[in-house]
Amino acid sequence: MRLAAIDTSTALGSVALFEDGVLLAEDAHRVSNAHGESLLPLMSALFEKTRWTARDVTRWAVGVGPGSFTGIRIAVATAKGIVLATGAELVGVTSLDALAFGLTGGLVVSLIGAGKGELFVQATRGEATVLAPTHLRAQDVAARLAEVSSGEQITVAGEAASEVDWSVLGGRVELVAQPPHDLPHASAVGRIAHRRPAGDADGLEPVYVRPPDITMPAVRGGDGRLG
Secondary structure, three states: OEEEEEEOOOOEEEEEEEEOOEEEEEEEEEOOOOHHHHHHHHHHHHHHHHOOOHHHOOEEEEEOOOOOHHHHHHHHHHHHHHHHHHOOEEEEEOHHHHHHOOOOOOEEEEEEEEEOOEEEEEEEEOOEEEEEEEEEEHHHHHHHHHHHOOOOOEEEEOHHHHHOOOHHHOOOEEEEOOOOOOOOOHHHHHHHHHHOOOOOOOOOOOOOOOOOOOOOOOOEOOOOOEO
8 A cells, every 4th residue: 555644734844755654754844834836846756756646656645633723724634635636545643643643651741832831741651531622822732741650751852842941840850852742743644544443535624733823804794883
């Protein structure tokens, strides 16, 4: 099976190609919010390197967030468009799952910057979700994890961990912020997608966790006044 994975949920945009579960090629660039301009050229260069075309891909995997609202929309729309054109399978993977992929033991926490002094947070213990994806103020993260932990070692993935004061948890915290646990990577998205069944491509939606800042204008009534 040939699988292509993409993730643009953070400042890091990445693409990875797998064949029968083996990573063949991966490329990643930090481009802030310019993924709309950079994603397709990044994909094209990697396909050229492996001599693949989009129609050679059996399954696509895409990072669905949380993270950058714009970045998530770009990746999901791109993957859904390709799947619609080629008939390939599609699997969505959250950025928090991708960030923590491969980490084991005790409580495993994923952190991604959410802006405005907040972080997207998830905590798992083995296969169990201890804290479902949520957003918290950076100053509240350690205290919230203290509530859900049971005295065990806590492994924290993500470069956003530097925004948190971990002193309330004593020496129980190990920070893991080196690649591939700095930000979500397409290679982790792809490895997770290999293990999951394909879903309904039409029904795949971004995982924002926090509603976007943009609000719809109020509807005008028949008299022209705002309702």
